[in-house]
Amino acid sequence: MLFNSFEFLIFFPLVVAFYFAIPHRFRWIFLLAASYYFYMAWKPEYVLLIMASTLIDYYAALRMGATQQKSKRKKYLILSAVANLGLLFSFKYFNFFSDAAREILASANIFYDTPALDILLPVGISFYTFQTLSYTIDVYRGTRKPERHLGIFALYVSFFPQLVAGPIERSTRLLPQFRQGKTFDIERILSGLRLMLWGFFKKLVIADRLAVYVNQVYNNPGDYSGAPVILATYFFAFQIYCDFSGYSDIAIGAARVMGYDLMENFRRPYFAKSIGEFWKRWHISLSTWFKDYLYIPLGGSRVGKWRWHYNLLIVFLLSGLWHGANWTFLIWGGLHGSYLILSHWTAGARERLCALTGLRASPRFHKFIKVFATFHLTLLAWVFFRANSVSDAFTHLNSMLSLNTNGLAEAFDKPSAAAGWIELGIASGALAALLMAHLIERRQSIGVYLAQQPRWARWAAYQALIVGILIFGVFSHAEFIYFQF
Amino acid sequence: MLNSSIFNSNRLAAIRKVVVFTASLSALYGAVIMGLSHAKVDGLSLLQIATGNFAVTGDVRGTLQRFRDLEQVGQVDILFVGSSHSYASFDSRVFSENGLTSFNMGTPSQTPLNTYYLLQRYLRGINPKLVVYEIYHQNLAGDGLESFYDLTANLAPSTELFSMALATRNPHALNSFSARLIESLLGGGQQALQLSSPHLTYMKGGFLAHNSQLEDTLFGEPKDIVIDETQWEYVQDILELLRGSDAELLVVITPMPHGRVNTSTNYTEISEALASLCASESITFYDFNATPTLTATQYYADYHHLNARGAGLFSAMIIDSLRLNQAFARRLSLVPEVATR
Numbered sequence: 001m002l003f004n005s006f007e008f009l010i011f012f013p014l015v016v017a018f019y020f021a022i023p024h025r026f027r028w029i030f031l032l033a034a035s036y037y038f039y040m041a042w043k044p045e046y047v048l049l050i051m052a053s054t055l056i057d058y059y060a061a062l063r064m065g066a067t068q069q070k071s072k073r074k075k076y077l078i079l080s081a082v083a084n085l086g087l088l089f090s091f092k093y094f095n096f097f098s099d100a101a102r103e104i105l106a107s108a109n110i111f112y113d114t115p116a117l118d119i120l121l122p123v124g125i126s127f128y129t130f131q132t133l134s135y136t137i138d139v140y141r142g143t144r145k146p147e148r149h150l151g152i153f154a155l156y157v158s159f160f161p162q163l164v165a166g167p168i169e170r171s172t173r174l175l176p177q178f179r180q181g182k183t184f185d186i187e188r189i190l191s192g193l194r195l196m197l198w199g200f201f202k203k204l205v206i207a208d209r210l211a212v213y214v215n216q217v218y219n220n221p222g223d224y225s226g227a228p229v230i231l232a233t234y235f236f237a238f239q240i241y242c243d244f245s246g247y248s249d250i251a252i253g254a255a256r257v258m259g260y261d262l263m264e265n266f267r268r269p270y271f272a273k274s275i276g277e278f279w280k281r282w283h284i285s286l287s288t289w290f291k292d293y294l295y296i297p298l299g300g301s302r303v304g305k306w307r308w309h310y311n312l313l314i315v316f317l318l319s320g321l322w323h324g325a326n327w328t329f330l331i332w333g334g335l336h337g338s339y340l341i342l343s344h345w346t347a348g349a350r351e352r353l354c355a356l357t358g359l360r361a362s363p364r365f366h367k368f369i370k371v372f373a374t375f376h377l378t379l380l381a382w383v384f385f386r387a388n389s390v391s392d393a394f395t396h397l398n399s400m401l402s403l404n405t406n407g408l409a410e411a412f413d414k415p416s417a418a419a420g421w422i423e424l425g426i427a428s429g430a431l432a433a434l435l436m437a438h439l440i441e442r443r444q445s446i447g448v449y450l451a452q453q454p455r456w457a458r459w460a461a462y463q464a465l466i467v468g469i470l471i472f473g474v475f476s477h478a479e480f481i482y483f484q485f
Numbered sequence: 486m487l488n489s490s491i492f493n494s495n496r497l498a499a500i501r502k503v504v505v506f507t508a509s510l511s512a513l514y515g516a517v518i519m520g521l522s523h524a525k526v527d528g529l530s531l532l533q534i535a536t537g538n539f540a541v542t543g544d545v546r547g548t549l550q551r552f553r554d555l556e557q558v559g560q561v562d563i564l565f566v567g568s569s570h571s572y573a574s575f576d577s578r579v580f581s582e583n584g585l586t587s588f589n590m591g592t593p594s595q596t597p598l599n600t601y602y603l604l605q606r607y608l609r610g611i612n613p614k615l616v617v618y619e620i621y622h623q624n625l626a627g628d629g630l631e632s633f634y635d636l637t638a639n640l641a642p643s644t645e646l647f648s649m650a651l652a653t654r655n656p657h658a659l660n661s662f663s664a665r666l667i668e669s670l671l672g673g674g675q676q677a678l679q680l681s682s683p684h685l686t687y688m689k690g691g692f693l694a695h696n697s698q699l700e701d702t703l704f705g706e707p708k709d710i711v712i713d714e715t716q717w718e719y720v721q722d723i724l725e726l727l728r729g730s731d732a733e734l735l736v737v738i739t740p741m742p743h744g745r746v747n748t749s750t751n752y753t754e755i756s757e758a759l760a761s762l763c764a765s766e767s768i769t770f771y772d773f774n775a776t777p778t779l780t781a782t783q784y785y786a787d788y789h790h791l792n793a794r795g796a797g798l799f800s801a802m803i804i805d806s807l808r809l810n811q812a813f814a815r816r817l818s819l820v821p822e823v824a825t826r
Contacts (some may be wrong), residue, residue, distance in 0.1 A: 006654040215740060223812065246613060262507060414534065415529065415539055416526075416527040416529070418526045418527045419526060419529055419534045422526055422534045422535075423532060423535075426534075426535060459506060459509065462620075463506075463510045463513050464513075466510060466514075467510070467513055467514050467517050469538070469656075470514065470656045470659070470660065471518070471521065471532070471535055471656075471660055472535050473656065475656060475657060476656045
């Protein structure tokens with residue numbers, strides 16, 4: 001079931017109404033059933049995969065909790081890791097590695113028809129496997145005790161607001177919340193609904209509208225050159241941000257309505273002043289997962305220089321691979337890892353350059369340069385993320401070098417050039433609204449800002465969002481980008 | 486008592502807030518709809534550009550004229566309903582020459598969802614002896630929005646159109662309907678653009694003669710047609726609606742060039758599913774692509790519509806089929822002889 005669907009519009013109010021109508025001790029059962037129903041609305045049989053992952057990790061954690069012997073605990077941790085990563089590998093990466101093996105063999109003149117699996121990628125598998133893996137790792141480390149209540153644990157794995165595209169929640173944060181009674185708090189419910197409204201605006205009005213342009217250009221490499229390709233790349237940066245952060249807002253808002261607090265997943269990432277800072281603001285739940293469960297165990301930065309660089313590359317390559325089984329994602333991840341390494345190497349040179357150019361004397365301009373540069377480095381990486389193949393990515397990069405400024409609005413594929421420009425205007429207006437919201441958020445949260453305004457102004461803002469969604473939203477039931485991960 | 490009166494006044498205040506919010510939201514929505522539908526660029530309103538609704542009132546495909554004619558038509562022997570294949574394939578002149586009155590209620594891209602609500606509105610008034618329900622298999626994968634836009638641009642707002650808007654489950658349908666409703670409430674008439682085309686000629690009674698001939702045979706890449714579950718349910722609802730009326734019912738897939746049929750890799754499965762559905766309801770179903778029918782490209786105006794010549798021949802074939810079917814022949818008072826054309 002998609003958030004941006006008629007079915008969810010019926011499902012969610014019914015779930016909330018029933019949730020608050022039943023006593024607290026039955027709510028976990030109801031939420032679990034609702035979460036499984038939510039997942040089964042896509043493909044019923046795949047709920048067995050979540051159940052299998054749940055049962056294996058529940059059992060593994062209990063066995064780890066029953067012994068202090070590290071060797072025995074490790075056995076069960078390995079069981080959990082093999083089960084979860086095995087699932088992920090089978091459904092997501094098998095064909096990629098099979099194809100890669102075939103290509104490598106072919107390059108050595110060995111022609112072997114490697115096997116391929118004809119199976120659909122289960123929605124959300126990258127998210128829930130990582131979520132349960134974080135639980136078993138925490139139990140192994142002794143950070144938390146195993147959850148003895150199978151139903152509550154199953155709910156932690158399958159909680160519908162964050163099941164298919166995160167945020168990837170830590171068990172220490174989410175599990176205890178399922179035991180707490182939640183009251184019907186109208187202010188909290190309205191706060192959650194406002195966040196969902198903002199999420200739907202970002203998804204339906206900004207992301208899906210920009211997607212029309214981006215898809216037209218990026219799915220037809222070589223058909224466009226110069227300005228349209230550059231514009232499509234800028235658009236994609238905001239499309240993916242609004243798509244993913246919009247989903248997160250809807251998820252966090254939906255959970256908040258029912259009284260659950262999910263972690264912040266995005267914090268105005270394009271205002272980051274460095275790539276390192278970018279990764280503290282973008283997909284926070286995933287970047288902290290990789291930091292806590294891979295980067296730090298590898299030694300983090302508390303190792304020799306070359307080992308540190310190796311750790312960074314490994315983490316970002318795997319992060320890229322997590323996003324998709326394609327060389328483009330590996331390159332995307334590798335670019336970000338390289339940026340961090342280069343940033344370290346050039347730190348001294350950049351300091352000297354700042355001193356030489358007098359940038360230090362203009363802190364605001366200096367900050368602007370840093371934000372500008374960071375944004376454009378991520379933009380370059382997004383070309384690979386969005387391109388359908390590595391060669392397409394290089395075609396797009398090559399196309400950008402053209403001085404062509406024609407056809408800027410044509411990619412919207414409207415009946416007339418004027419209509420295309422109108423469409424461009426709508427997209428720009430929506431992006432302006434986003435920028436305005438982010439500028440406000442630099443000082444205080446939007447919720448606090450709006451609470452300080454008179455009622456008519458608050459209502460005008462909410463109504464503008466609702467009307468904006470109804471009229472300017474794109475309702476082609478486009479999936480959220482991160483659903484495919 | 487004090488607590489309950491405070492509770493009641495709080496509740497009243499909350500209800501008042503909800504009512505005022507909803508009312509002001511509706512007013513804002515209406516104002517924005519009106520503003521955007523009146524601001525035009527290159528003949529298209531900003532609302533049309535924003536919602537992707539490029540339907541034009543009174544365009545050459547004849548929906549406006551067709552439903553104006555419908556208002557003057559009383560009862561007819563045969564009602565044709567369906568997509569553009571309906572208005573392109575059933576030549577009312579041929580039926581007339583064979584003593585049969587008919588009306589063609591086909592409209593561009595009409596899907597079962599659209600057909601259902603049109604029949605709900607017009608079936609009783611037309612009271613036909615026979616309904617020929619044409620299904621274009623590719624429209625079973627559609628959402629009905631394109632047809633809805635065409636109907637909203639050319640018909641007066643009605644409860645059936647509103648129900649159709651809701652059935653599409655797309656807010657843009659509601660936007661288009663709201664714009665149309667506000668326009669008609671403010672006395673705005675349908676300023677029809679009299680678009681004409683050398684290739685299309687509208688005939689009174691709903692038939693749209695296609696005057697061109699297919700020249701190339703590049704039919705496109707083959708692909709599976711994924712039937713939308715909602716559309717399939719509407720097919721069943723239509724059959725049920727029609728079986729509940731006095732009319733006989735014939736379901737058809739009109740002939741297309743073989744190249745076009747072959748672009749749908751699961752065409753046979755779809756045809757068989759329709760045949761099976763009709764058989765289960767004891768409804769006569771003809772797929773004119775199951776056996777070679779009018780295969781030459783000279784009978785087609787484009788990749789899938791019969792031209793006027795092809796429509797004339799096909800209409801005669803339909804009449805012959807009706808004569809051979811006892812129930813239809815009896816109902817239409819047809820004698821067994823070859824149709825004149």
